[in-house]
């Protein structure tokens with residue numbers, strides 16, 4: 001066994017927005033990755049379009065810096081609970097983790113989740129209390145961190161963690177918050193001293209477990225992984241051990257290591273190195289690359305199961321095929337099955353209907369990001385309301401639960417408690433801070449949280465924040481009323497008119513304005529009552545001699561409510577669908593004809 005003293009492999013893990021990607025920015029900037037006059041955007045690792053638009057990390061990504069002769073491979077991970085699978089799958093590449101905790105917010109649900117995963121896999125933690133420029137009670141935050149380590153059963157070595165205080169945004173880290181620092185070297189020193197150097201057998205046959213797959217327009221598919229045993233050369237012939245137990249022959253094209261934001265070509269790499277490999281066209285996550293004559297697969301970490309599912313189907317609305325480039329069942333099938341090859345916590349199943357696929361994910365955002373990506377690529381399809389996945393455990397029907405933290409100005413505590421009470425939330429703790437805010441912790445069934453975020457924002461005038469993480473299965477808590485307001489459904493196909501909408505807008509909220517093409521059974525708004533309301537929004541005013549159509553201008557319309565993709569997903573009921581195309585997102589009844597819907601309703605009532 002050799003110890004590779006000049007390499008460290010570490011992942012940055014934390015709750016969403018605690019500053020992981022910003023910390024990577026600071027490390028890269030101070031390590032001469034950019035030219036001195038180069039204009040560098042913030043959160044440079046959040047490189048894909050959706051990440052930049054939403055300001056969150058979605059995919060885990062590799063980078064590396066050299067510090068005092070040590071190569072530190074760093075993996076930035078997403079903090080949103082729905083992308084927890086990304087964190088799980090990359091942990092096998094690292095020996096230690098940097099657990100980032102926001103100095104003011106303290107430990108949050110996803111802090112617990114990612115730390116639990118890291119500790120159970122035996123990774124050595126370093127704690128960084130970040131955003132100390134914001135103030136906060138550092139002792140209280142530290143107490144929270146220590147409590148969490150103990151509660152999660154950290155071993156003695158893990159419990160003996162080092163703490164660094166930092167402001168990633170200001171670019172400094174210090175071992176003692178009362179001592180001023182001007183750069184990140186305190187953190188880099190702790191990484192080098194605390195994160196174990198990789199160990200392994202340099203002489204043995206090659207074993208590299210693939211934890212990430214990337215794509216490069218010149219060299220094609222690239223597998224990223226860590227060499228667990230032996231060494232590898234570019235252009236070497238190897239055996240790929242697939243997850244189904246079969247092996248195949250392959251030849252490595254180019255071999256790379258990470259250098260700042262780039263992949264740098266290397267001729268050779270060995271135990272402990274994190275490498276990227278081109279040339280194996282069908283390489284997948286979980287596969288092991290071995291020496292040609294010595295196939296010896298490594299087990300891939302078990303990833304937590306998905307908790308919600310949604311039907312994806314071919315668009316069959318009257319407007320089908322008009323806006324999308326890829327519209328057939330074959331297109332949809334190929335795209336979905338391609339996704340699950342790299343999106344490790346997602347699953348796809350075929351159904352009895354060849355036009356419909358069941359997609360399983362870790363949460364609404366997990367699925368909505370896929371939907372958004374697909375529509376940008378030119379796909380057109382329909383999706384159903386997300387449903388949580390129940391399980392029967394020891395003969396008892398169980399449902400997924402969430403740990404939920406809601407942080408609100410104290411005056412809104414009453415509103416939040418009563419709404420969450422109705423949704424079967426159980427209050428676990430309540431903690432007022434000295435800034436007029438209160439942190440409420442709940443345990444709540446996942447299904448009861450669907451659609452709550454909007455309500456919470458309305459109830460707290462936009463001042464509340466909330467975060468939740470999967471907290472295991474518990475016996476089913478019984479039915480709750482899912483939606484208290486019905487849909488406003490188009491009576492006929494046509495173009496919406498000012499007149500028709502004006503008549504419909506009383507006691508309802510409209511999603512559409514005038515001059516929009518609609519079809520019978522399309523949903524154009526929400527009723528103030530529980531049942532659906534059929535409206536004729538295409539109605540033209542009867543022209544008489546004395547009144548000209550021009551007087552429509554006098555009919556003032558309230559501007560339509562624009563709903564985001566996630567809001568639409570939360571809004572639709574079981575008998576409704578979301579029609580998604582590159583240009584539009586429409587809501588519709590599954591059964592478009594009013595008469596047929598009424599018949600179905602009468603049948604179900606019997």
Ligand SMILES: Nc1nc2c(ncn2[C@@H]2O[C@H](COP(=O)(O)OP(=O)(O)OP(=O)(O)O)[C@@H](O)[C@H]2O)c(=O)[nH]1
Nearest residue numbers: 016017018019020021022056057079131167168169
């Ligand atoms: N005041 C202050 N703000 C910070 C600091 N570090 C990060 N931020 C801000 O916090 C926000 C979130 O930062 P990110 O780096 O995107 O956080 P993240 O942990 O990567 O978020 P996800 O990847 O989505 O989980 C940004 O607005 C940052 O500017 C800090 O040290 N001080």
Ligand SMILES: [Mg+2]
Nearest residue numbers: 020021056057
């Ligand atoms: Mg990030």
